[in-house]
Amino acid sequence: MQSLLDQFAAALGKQYVLTDQRDKAPYLTDWRKRYTGKALAVLLPKTTDEVSHIVKLCAASNVAIVPQGGHTGFCGGATPDSSGQQIILNLKRMNQIREIDVANQTITLEAGCILQTIQESAAAQDFLFPLSLGAEGSCMIGGNLATNAGGTNVLRYGNTRDLCLGLEVVTAQGEIWNGMKGLRKDNTGYDLRDLFIGSEGTLGIITAAVMKLYPLPISQWTTLVATKDIASTIALLNLFQKRATSLLTGFEMMTQESLALNEKHFPQMANPLPGHPPLTVLIELSDHESEEHVRKLLETVLEEAFSANLINDAIIASNLSQANAFWQMREHITLAQAEEGANLKHDITIPLSLLDTFIQETDALIRASYPGVRIINFGHLGDGNLHYNIAPPPGSDPNSFNLANEKAIHELVYAQVERCQGSISAEHGVGQLKLDGLRAHKGAVAHDLMKTLKRALDPQNILNPHKVVSI
Ligand SMILES: Cc1cc2nc3c(=O)[nH]c(=O)nc-3n(C[C@H](O)[C@H](O)[C@H](O)COP(=O)(O)OP(=O)(O)OC[C@H]3O[C@@H](n4cnc5c(N)ncnc54)[C@H](O)[C@@H]3O)c2cc1C
Known part of the structure; x- marks a missing residue:
């Protein structure tokens, strides 16, 4: 095996091939601390060519590769198994924003770009990159694409899949597929881009992407409201959808129990609504019209909701920092749960x-x-x-x-x-956590088609084996 490690070092530089146990440790345990694996090495490539070279070396030696971004996934997809024979390919050094195309309203970037950096770079040019989630300070766009991440802006802008126009992918054979056209229409047969998005590193390694940008909203109003039950909360959502249409950019529900946990571990995140309501809903409207226009709309819909007995109380954030505090309260629930100890997530x-x-x-x-x-x-x-x-x-x-x-x-x-005709994974993916449940959930035909795809694209089964589907 030493000669393969030497070949990795020759390809990347010795300092980017981590083999010491202490150096590897931060890459081996998932965010929830549910899975800890072992790895032959952690590799840190800088370019797409280096990724391609590494995959070819692994294919020649039949060594499995676990692609990794920010390692914030909830399903153990980026954690290796316990054999110590797999390598982790962490893309954090591939963090260049290649271009912001103002006319095309797109951003072209490498897979290791951190989500928050992308949002900030877009904002610096008066654009919104709408993907937003609690892990945005550390998750990376390659991981977001590989998991088809959702987050808080899906209602208006869609999932990561909906924000992606083009991809660059290294295949299981080490070939580079350049699908980096920033086109909004391209009906040329099978959609390879959509195949790789959400495939959690099992079909190819995403090295770069072209993502959509949107005009930065100039007005944003956020409110917290108290509701008594789910039925009235859904009626409230429908009312906002009808009255505010595309201005509705966030609608997050938090139960009394989830906010109690927040308050226990982060007292500064206490619910500002009095009386511990059964449900607290965070609603955000944003638009390109004046502040007054959006504020007036929000107040009108809230008044209608009060009259229809859909809400019992409401606080409108008076400034951006209070609005951010409302969002922080929502995002801290996941962190409060982690503080409380292991729990069973669905x-x-x-x-x-x-x-x-x-x-x-x-x-x-x-x-x-x-x-x-x-x-x-x-x-x-x-x-x-x-x-x-x-x-x-x-x-x-x-x-x-x-x-x-x-x-x-x-x-x-x-x-x-x-x-109830739902899905067992809304936005976190499958990874190793839901591998067993997937067959029953998808049904035999869909599951067999997924395995057929996996076998066709990765016949050696070296890309993230035993994640999503086992072949
Ligand atoms: C506090 C917190 C809040 C969160 N909130 C949300 C939320 O609101 N919505 C949501 O959807 N998720 C959420 N997540 C989960 C997580 O942040 C997302 O799944 C995120 O998209 C993972 O990105 P990552 O870079 O950390 O990927 P990783 O965890 O490193 O990897 C995830 C999967 O993608 C694969 N992968 C990573 N990079 C590549 C690549 N370049 N090419 C191919 N495969 C790759 C890995 O092999 C693995 O299977 C949250 C996590 C935390 C910790």
């Missing part, structure tokens, strides 16, 4: 028409079978995306609770998801 989507039924039935089933558990329920409600997470009863050890109950709780929640 990142699901349910058609909005069945969401109320899903929550009522599933809550009742969970509480009947697991008395005392906390249901930490929040999500991008505007997209029907619920983070339906179960924390053990207060005082009990999370690890032993999860060990004893994980399988049964997942089965219960996912059976409910199927019953």
Whole structure:
């Protein structure tokens, strides 16, 4: 094996081939600390040609590659297995923004660009790059594309897939596919770009992308409202969709229990709405019209919502820093959960028409079978995306609770998801976490087609094996 490591070092430079255990350690455990693997080496390429060279070396030696970006994924997709024979290919050194094309309203960048840097670079040129999520300070666009990340702006701008116009990909054979045209129309047969987006590093390594930009909104108003239940929250969403149409850019729901956890671990993130309402909804409107226009619209819709008994209370952020504080409160729920200890996450989507039924039935089933558990329920409600997470009863050890109950709780929640025609992964992907559940969820035909694709594109099974599908 030494000769392969020597070849890596010759290709990248010795300092970019990490083999020392201490150097490798930060790349081996996932963000949730659920999976820890071993790796022959962690490789840090700088160019697409270097990625291509490494893949060819790995293919010749039949060594599996785990692509990695910011390593913030929730499904263990970027963590190697325990064999110590796989390599991690971390793309963080490929972090150049190649071009901002003002006329075409696109940004061309390398896969290792950090999401927040992309947002800031776009804003510096008066553009909005709308992808936004809690991990934006460390996740990378290659990882966002590979997981088809969602986040808080999907309602208006779509998922990462909807923001991508072109890709550059290194195939399992080490060939470079240049699909970097920034075209909004291109009907030339199979859409290879869409094949690689969301494939979690199992079909190719994304090295660069052309992404859409949008005009930067000039006015933005954010409000927190208190609602009593899911039915009225969905009616409120529908009211905003009708009255504010495309100005509605955020609609996030947080339960009392999820905000209680926030307040416990981050007291500065306490809910400013009084009385601990059952549900708190963060709503954002943004537009290119004047501040007054958007504010007036927001107030009018809120008044209508009060009159229709859809909301009990509301606070409109008086300035940008208060608006940011509202968003921080929403984003801190995930961090508060991590502080609290291991919990059982379900990142699901349910058609909005069945969401109320899903929550009522599933809550009742969970509480009947697991008395005392906390249901930490929040999500991008505007997209029907619920983070339906179960924390053990207060005082009990999370690890032993999860060990004893994980399988049964997942089965219960996912059976409910199927019953309500939902999806077992809304935005976090499959990785190794949901590998087993995928076949049942997709159905035999879809699952077999996925395996056929994997075999066709990666017959040696060297790209992130045993993630998403096993062949
Ligand atoms: C606090 C917090 C909040 C989050 N909020 C959201 C949210 O709102 N919405 C959401 O969708 N996700 C969210 N996530 C999950 C995570 O941030 C996203 O999945 C993100 O897109 C992962 O990007 P990454 O660069 O960290 O990828 P990684 O975790 O490094 O990798 C994820 C997967 O992509 C593959 N991959 C990475 N780079 C490449 C590449 N260049 N080519 C091919 N494959 C590659 C990996 O092999 C792995 O399978 C959150 C995470 C945290 C920690």
